[in-house]
Amino acid sequence: MIEAAVQTRTRGQYIMAAVVAAGVTLGIGELLAGLVDRIPSTLSSIGAIAVDNVPTSIERWAIDTFGTGDKAALLLGIVASTLLIAGAVGIWMQRSGVVVAAPLFIGFGFVGLVASLNQTLISVPMTVLAAVLATGSGLYALYFLLQTPGARLTDTVVGEPTDGVPDDPSRRQFVGRAVGLSALAVGGGVLGRRLLTATRSSDVTLPAAGTLPGVAAENFFEIDGLESVVVANDSFYRIDTALIIPRVPVDNWTLSIDGLVDNPVEFTFGELAARDLVEDYITIACVSNPVGGGLVGNAKWTGVRLAELLEEAGPTDEAEQVVGWSVDRWASGFPIETVFDGREPLVAIAMNDEPLPARHGFPARLIVPGLYGYVSATKWLERIELTTWDGFDSYWVPRGWLKEGPIQTSSRIDVPHKGDRVPAGEVVTAGVAWAPLKEIERVEVQLDDGPWLEAELTQPLSNKAWVQWKATLTVPDGDHLLRVRATDGTGEIQTAIEQRSLPSAATGHHTIEIKARA
Numbered sequence: 001m002i003e004a005a006v007q008t009r010t011r012g013q014y015i016m017a018a019v020v021a022a023g024v025t026l027g028i029g030e031l032l033a034g035l036v037d038r039i040p041s042t043l044s045s046i047g048a049i050a051v052d053n054v055p056t057s058i059e060r061w062a063i064d065t066f067g068t069g070d071k072a073a074l075l076l077g078i079v080a081s082t083l084l085i086a087g088a089v090g091i092w093m094q095r096s097g098v099v100v101a102a103p104l105f106i107g108f109g110f111v112g113l114v115a116s117l118n119q120t121l122i123s124v125p126m127t128v129l130a131a132v133l134a135t136g137s138g139l140y141a142l143y144f145l146l147q148t149p150g151a152r153l154t155d156t157v158v159g160e161p162t163d164g165v166p167d168d169p170s171r172r173q174f175v176g177r178a179v180g181l182s183a184l185a186v187g188g189g190v191l192g193r194r195l196l197t198a199t200r201s202s203d204v205t206l207p208a209a210g211t212l213p214g215v216a217a218e219n220f221f222e223i224d225g226l227e228s229v230v231v232a233n234d235s236f237y238r239i240d241t242a243l244i245i246p247r248v249p250v251d252n253w254t255l256s257i258d259g260l261v262d263n264p265v266e267f268t269f270g271e272l273a274a275r276d277l278v279e280d281y282i283t284i285a286c287v288s289n290p291v292g293g294g295l296v297g298n299a300k301w302t303g304v305r306l307a308e309l310l311e312e313a314g315p316t317d318e319a320e321q322v323v324g325w326s327v328d329r330w331a332s333g334f335p336i337e338t339v340f341d342g343r344e345p346l347v348a349i350a351m352n353d354e355p356l357p358a359r360h361g362f363p364a365r366l367i368v369p370g371l372y373g374y375v376s377a378t379k380w381l382e383r384i385e386l387t388t389w390d391g392f393d394s395y396w397v398p399r400g401w402l403k404e405g406p407i408q409t410s411s412r413i414d415v416p417h418k419g420d421r422v423p424a425g426e427v428v429t430a431g432v433a434w435a436p437l438k439e440i441e442r443v444e445v446q447l448d449d450g451p452w453l454e455a456e457l458t459q460p461l462s463n464k465a466w467v468q469w470k471a472t473l474t475v476p477d478g479d480h481l482l483r484v485r486a487t488d489g490t491g492e493i494q495t496a497i498e499q500r501s502l503p504s505a506a507t508g509h510h511t512i513e514i515k516a517r518a
């Protein structure tokens with residue numbers, strides 16, 4: 001029966017069957033990973049291996065080209081390649097029979113499994129089971145599709161003669177099943193990815209919020225398109241090397257402080273949460289943020305003063321560098337002076353009054369005001385190691401970035417948006433400006449080669465937080481360039497010299513084109 005069916009099938013159907021079956025395998029795999037904490041995503045696991053083996057130049061190109069979408073691009077690339085290979089398997093099946101599919105599917109499942117077993121914090125038996133289930137679903141989908149018309153061809157044609165081509169109903173059935181399975185694959189995959197990136201911090205209770213004043217009227221401008229002065233957790237930028245967001249089981253988690261200390265210490269989450277917690281509005285930024293880019297945000301962070309924890313451990317006289325290690329073996333490193341110079345770095349356990357979202361470092365992360373994230377803001381923190389300055393280079397330093405990473409004074413135009421068409425005449429422009437610790441003293445905007453006009457500023461939420469600015473310009477009919485620059489509390493004006501981000505953050509004035517029309 002199946003033999004006969006095989007004869008009547010087109011090449012397109014073989015290709016479609018193989019592609020859909022591969023899609024089902026991927027979709028079910030992601031779904032299982034999303035549903036069960038200790039099963040890693042196969043896609044992300046393969047991506048992680050790709051990232052680990054890719055030269056830094058390509059990694060940097062990907063970040064520059066796709067920005068925060070670099071991971072999505074990589075994962076989509078892996079999906080597309082897999083489906084392409086599946087298409088080739090389809091063609092091969094037409095030539096050599098359906099039997100060739102089984103070993104190939106199992107082979108692929110095995111590759112995915114090996115990649116997954118490479119991840120940390122997983123259960124090996126559950127991961128193996130997931131691989132078997134995902135591969136099995138794919139093979140079953142293939143069988144389900146290729147088994148359709150041949151067996152039923154006679155029945156349908158006899159039972160219900162139509163004026164169409166004789167194999168029309170069977171073809172329709174094939175397409176119907178293919179569409180259904182594709183929906184299953186896409187639905188499972190999308191749901192799985194959503195679950196994978198979802199917060200796993202609901203079982204944590206935090207002490208009541210402290211006494212930090214909330215956002216008052218003088219702290220923000222209400223302007224459409226202007227970034228919020230406190231960025232919501234869901235829209236806060238995310239940058240890290242983790243393809244799989246570590247989901248740290250908080251019950252077994254501890255933070256240890258060791259290295260060049262007299263008294264190594266270790267804290268559970270409960271112990272940290274029970275201490276005196278400090279709240280602060282702190283703007284953090286990524287060194288690879290391009291001028292005008294969105295890899296910067298301001299949040300209310302709650303945590304334990306790092307100084308207090310280090311004092312308990314008692315750094316020795318040789319200790320010069322604080323290294324923050326994450327559960328996924330990523331590290332940042334910053335000078336120990338920054339812990340005791342009054343800026344008050346935090347071991348943060350809450351972001352905007354919620355437990356840290358998984359993507360932002362649950363259960364704990366470092367936040368050091370005034371330093372870029374790559375040298376300071378370790379997420380999924382599990383160990384703080386004290387060492388000498390020369391004794392260790394953290395993750396991005398051997399990759400060409402400067403070892404010290406103070407945040408540059410910067411400003412950005414949010415409104416109007418680049419390329420926007422605005423009515424000629426009075427145009428409201430607005431944006432954000434930041435210089436954590438130094439504070440923003442002045443923001444100025446310039447239309448074409450006109451004079452620099454001073455913008456109005458919001459009251460800063462703290463000396464570590466950004467401010468919003470706004471200005472009203474008279475813009476004549478025509479195309480114009482609008483630029484912004486900030487001056488910080490040291491009196492230094494943001495440089496106009498354009499420089500790309502490596503090795504120390506991009507510089508230059510954010511400049512956008514606008515089209516004013518009468």
Ligand SMILES: Nc1nc2c(c(=O)[nH]1)N[C@H]1C(S)=C(S)[C@@H](COP(=O)(O)O)O[C@H]1N2
Pocket residue numbers: 236237238239240241242285286287326327328330359360361372373374376377378379380
């Ligand atoms: N574990 C870990 N922590 C990390 C990173 C990382 O790759 N791994 N990236 C850092 C960088 S480069 C930045 S800019 C900030 C970004 O923090 P966010 O994703 O919460 O905005 O996290 C830092 N902490």
Ligand SMILES: [Mo]
Pocket residue numbers: 239285286287288372373374
């Ligand atoms: Mo970063």
